[in-house]
Amino acid sequence: MSAPAAWTIPEVRSALDARKISARELVKEFYARIEQRNAELNIFLALSPERAYAQADRIDAAIAAGDALPTLAGVPVAVKDVISTRGIPTTCGSRILEGYRPAYDATAVTRLEHAGAIVLGKTNCDEFAMGSSNENSAYGPVRNPVATDHVPGGSSGGSAAAVAANLAVAALGSDTGGSVRQPASFCGVTALNPSYGRVSRYGLIAYASSLDRIGPFTHTVRDAAAVMSVIAGRDTRDATSASVPVPDYAAGLGGSLRGLRIGIPDDYFGEGIDPEVRKKIEAGIALLEKLGCRRVSIRMPNTEYAIAAYYIIATAEASSNLARYDGVRYGPRVPGATLIEMYQKTRGRGFGAEVKRRIVLGTYVLSAGYYDAYYLKGQKVRSLIARDFREAFEKVDAIVTPTSPVPAFRLGERTANPLQMYLADIYTVTGSLAGVPGISVPSGKTSAGLPVGLQIYGPAFGEDRVLHMAHAFEQAGGQEL
């Protein structure tokens, strides 16, 4: 089935301005599309039509009154199910939060709605954002709209697929070790993982707090820039959100890339990369050179330790964060004779396999006798990886890598071996540990028609630079390489 037409944010705006469509009609159109495709693709876990139409009517009233419209007026968006939405089911893809309706909105959602965006509903994801294929959702996997027998990537697979299938104009995801960038690459859309602290985490249900970030999925880099300008910035409800001023990211797009130095880490092109992915990334780098960038070979010597450090730190933080799911305050409870037995049974039955595996690993690396050998060691290695990035950015303006060493794989193809699944996160976990921003933009397709993503890393709070470069890359035909 061919996908319905894509809308970009400027297209929504000009259609509203020209009175070609009302916000209410646009929402109706997107719900009709969702109705038609969701049974097959399994992208949305909950829809919020009441809230969406109420917001659409506010936009239409503003148009009728001739009021100035906010930047995202009438833009239909989807929100990953780990991001809190008041009164709308928010399950994190887990049985343990079945039926949970938050009493508050995440700051990113509040800001989107304040800017006129319309929340259509909540998207499927790997349980508690733990996974790289969306197959860890308790509500079944999402199918990749580009090739429906393939995974959409993870953990924000539903958000990536919602944009790719034109069931939303933009979507919010969360990225802890690659969870917006990798599914964007698998589904052929754009996603930005902002610097740690750039977007408030208030209302983002925690997986690994020192790594978690919220980022947008869009069809175009310009749209990603527009969403970023809305959701970024200091929030008193998140003490780790930064006071760094937020530029008008969209205004910074355009202009030449001449003279920009792009670092290509030799260490990122070793074994394990699919030959077709390598070819497309080489072509992408060549395109950036044609646009005036200067290619510089760099070394990131601690890359090979990133996966090990990441899985220690992320699971340790997860084991602590997920202690709150105990059958007392939300979600279903499995009765037990004692309080402890109730906790054990509720958690044993409420969590899925990957979450339990990570809780056990995380508890182990934090437990007496192992803390220094694993957790402390992991944090020291994290320092070295952050240093690799700092030193690289003394020599180059950006770092260019594949987003994932492989294109989308078939459903069920990689579930038997968790370690193999973890190893494919290599290009994204490095930036997660270092806290730097990274964008994934489409960079051609394999011979089987599967999208490839090119990742551009910038220094902390260098979102403007990576957006500028990714925009030039996209405008020069990066997607068609």
Add this chain to the structure above:
Amino acid sequence: MKISREDVLKVAALANLELSDVEVDTYRSHLDDILTYIDKLNEIDTSGVEPLTQVVAASADDSALRDDVIVRADVITEVLQGAPDPEAPYFRVPRVIEK
């Protein structure tokens, strides 16, 4: 072997997590693979390296701190609606104090 069945059971108890016998065996084997892989980290000398716990440095001017102002949330009804066994304004749990 890096990790035994007993280790998995001990950790599961610390995490208040009920696991079936099959799960204990499966996770033991997966964790063994993962911990063996993690041993890679012993290849690098990290003596003298500070651990990185958080990439955002604590700001010197306390700008990350806000005034401690009491704001009424008024969400008790909404919050209790989602609880498995509410008795307003409380969450009820199995008895923990003996008579």
